[in-house]
Amino acid sequence: MPPRAAGSPEGGPAMILFTRRILLGTATLASFAAQAQAAWPTAPVRIIIPFAPGGVPDIVARLVAPHMQAGLGQPVLVENRPGAGGAVAAELVARAVPDGHTLFMTTVSTQAIAPNLRPDIRYDPDRDFAPISLIARVPLVLLVPPALGVRDVKGLLDLLRREPGRHAYASSGVGAPLHLAGELFRQLAGVDVTHVPYRGSSPALTDLVAGRVTFMFDALPPAVPFIADGRLTALGVGTLERARARPEIPTMQEAGIAGFEAYTWAALYAPGGTPAAIIDRLHAEVTKAARQPDVAERMQQLGYELVISTPAELAAFQRREREKWGEVIRRGNISIEN
CATH class of the missing domain: 3.40.190.150 (Bordetella uptake gene, domain 1)
Known part of the structure; x- marks a missing residue:
């Protein structure tokens, strides 16, 4: 095979034309993709x-x-x-x-x-x-029934530490955010309490109001009516700042539970x-x-x-x-x- 002339492009004119077509095709596909994204959404x-x-x-x-x-x-x-x-x-x-x-x-x-x-x-x-x-x-809030006789987190901790193993907290189910908030509280406070899971927060709130359990965490919005009419007492919210909806409730960290954050x-x-x-x-x-x-x-x-x-x-x-x-x-x- 004779050698290519110096400076001759590899493959000659046919290869150049083929390469140009490939580049043109790639650019066209990219343009189509960009147009498809620009036209999005095309359906509900x-x-x-x-x-x-x-x-x-x-x-x-x-x-x-x-x-x-x-x-x-x-x-x-x-x-x-x-x-x-x-x-x-x-x-x-x-x-x-x-x-x-x-x-x-x-x-x-x-x-x-x-x-x-x-x-x-x-x-x-x-x-x-x-x-x-x-x-x-959505902040979570620590709730207790008024009949428990505690008005702040310190009072609840004093009660739980005086009577280890005698108190329970409710939640909406195993592994639910309300359960893990209660477990985080238990771990940080070092108290001996039992978890009682319910099938949803509504029956848990009902039993909390009746005094069948000692405390629970719930999302603030469904808890507000219970707080407003005095059926439950709010001791602290789980956000690092006070909740705008109920700014009178202290945060759990303000109440003395360092490291507590749950929402x-x-x-x-x-x-x-x-x-x-x-x-x-x-x-x-x-x-x-x-x-x-x-x-x-x-x-x-x-x-x-x-x-x-x-x-x-x-x-x-x-x-x-x-x-x-x-x-x-x-x-x-x-x-x-x-």
């Missing part, structure tokens, strides 16, 4: 909720959905998919096409507690979800692998929706606190929550069989 957007209607993620989703719909130009539908402590919905979203048409409004239960408590879950909270924004925070929250995610441009658009729309006057006013009425984050901040927050509650679960030797 579903927000999947892992619990029955009425919980924090459900209420927050229904508050922001109409405003997101106006901004996106497509219907935004809220769908409740309860089951297996939220795992049914989490697995559905984790396996959804990552095109921004399926979203997940969830909370600490699926993203931080279940990975530490349920070895059978079939999703990874970091790999399988793309964080969009934290939206709301529930609502955050929006997409399936892992959703394009960054779509995540950015969703972040803009949901944060704009959450800041609308009617949404902000209703959240305040409910006792929810607006907490907006970037996707990166939500990812870091989720990891911190998982590590924190995982440590509480391990130290308490908690399992779903308990």
